[in-house]
Amino acid sequence: MSEKIVETQVDVELYDRQIRLWGLSTQQLILNSKVLVVNLNGLGTEIVKNLLLSGIGNITVLDEHEIEISDVNTYYNQFFIYNSDLSKVDTTKKYKRLDFAEKNMKDMNPRCNLQVFTDSSEKKLxxxxxxxxxxxxxxxxxxxxELLSKINLLTRDIKIPLYxxxxxxxxxxxxxxxxxKESILEKxxxxxxxxxxxxxxxxxxxxTEFPKIVSKNTNLVSKQLIDADDGTVKVLSKFLHKFIPFGELINRIDENIINSQFNKRQSRQILENTTVPYILNHLNSDFYISNQHFNKCKGIELPAVTAIMxxxxxxxxISSLNNAKVLDNLLILDAQNDEMLILEI
Structure with a gap:
């Protein structure tokens, strides 16, 4: 794959607000990062948008999906595909999403080295x-x-993070x-x-005897006090987080996982509401037999939900680049009940 050399110098004026938030060194890491995003659906669009606005240096988008030109309303959450672009093309021909989205993604951040592939997604993955x-x-x-599990085994083999x-x-x-992954907490x-x-x-x-187990997948590796020049004492805690592969996660999801992390009232509410069980059913079909609701919702993406996620x-x-704690290891959004749950499995 050919690579384009991007600027290694952060535009301090352009990213001043972000640098104030997470520091120049983190912004430099963002600039140098190389991220692969698979599929530019509603959620993929939101992810790419946020990566571009953060100042990411290198993005590759892999998407072989075609779009139905005559049904542009199905792309109301695809702001990289404009109606003005679609109105100018031959509606009898077939087009890929990236045929239209590539230019508009580049316009959002011309500094980003953006590459797109529209063929053989599974083969490349x-x-x-x-x-x-x-x-x-x-x-x-x-x-x-099954495919996702195979991809995850490859990313783990070459030590690349995966979402x-x-x-x-x-x-x-x-x-x-x-x-x-290590994370550092300063107090x-x-x-x-x-x-x-x-x-x-x-x-x-x-x-304390280190390392100390603090949760299912997390150990407190060390803790120390550091005298700072500004008259403060920093409590510096270093944690080691271990993650499990996707294939193991989907096999371990069951009601005991829910009950072990929430009280009885919370567990009952989670397991009886109208959305979370269907996500868990998708991940482990042995957990919930009924997936009628899930089947009706497949392929339906709501802009508010994809924007949040x-x-x-x-x-x-970005938190991972800044050595902060990252999600561990399954985040579920239940927009109907205004809940965002983190399950540590």
Whole structure:
């Protein structure tokens, strides 16, 4: 795959607001990142939009889907495909989504090295050498769990993080696999005002045996106090997060997972509402037998839902570059009940 050399210098004026939020070093990492996004559906569109606006340096979009020109209303959440573009083409011919979207994506961020592929999606996704070109892989609109599991095994083999996400009507989920990742939590304390808390922190550090298990997939590796020049004492905690592959996750999802992480009232509400069970059913069909609602919602994407999930995914990716904690490891949005759940499986 040919590569275009992009600027390695961050445009400080352009990204001033973002640099204030997460720092120049993180913005530099964003610029140098190489991300593969699979399928430019409604959710894929939101993800690419947020990546472009963040200042990402390299994006490759893989999508072989054709669009039905005569039914442009089905693309109301595809703002990279304009009605003005579609009105000028021969409606008797077949076109790919990327035939129209490529130019509009480039217009949103001309600084980004954008590449598109419109053929052999599955073949490329199962090609280890192709995947090695990227720092991150994001898949959308792939409902074949067996294929997704194969892709995940490849990304784990070459140590590349993977997001798998879907959106079905009012339901949506994001699966996250960073394989194994460290995160750092800094808590500043005033050296004069917080003396009692600083003493307690010292005692905790002395008595704690590291690494310490803090959750199912997370260990506290170390904890230390650091004196800063500004009169504060930083409590610096380092965590190690271990993620499980997609194939293992879908096999382990059951009612016990829900009950172990929520109280009885919350579990009952989650398992009896109208959206979450269908997401879980899609992931593990043995969990819920009835999937009538899910079948009706397949292929239906609502702009408000995809906007929330697209922003959540890109923010999580940026957090990973900043050594902050990332989603662990299944995020489910139930828009009907205004709930966003994180299941650690």
């Amino acid at each position: 199962l090609d280890k050498e192709f995947l090695k070109n990227f720092d991150l892989v994001i898949t959308t609109e792939i409902l074949n769990n 798998i996400c879907q959106s079905f009507g009012l339901s949506s989920f994001i699966f996250v696999d960073y394989i194994q 500043p304390l005033d050296a004069k005002k917080d003396t009692a808390q600083i003493i307690r922190e010292k005692e905790i550090i002395q008595k 697209g922003a959540a995914l890109v923010q999580d990716f």
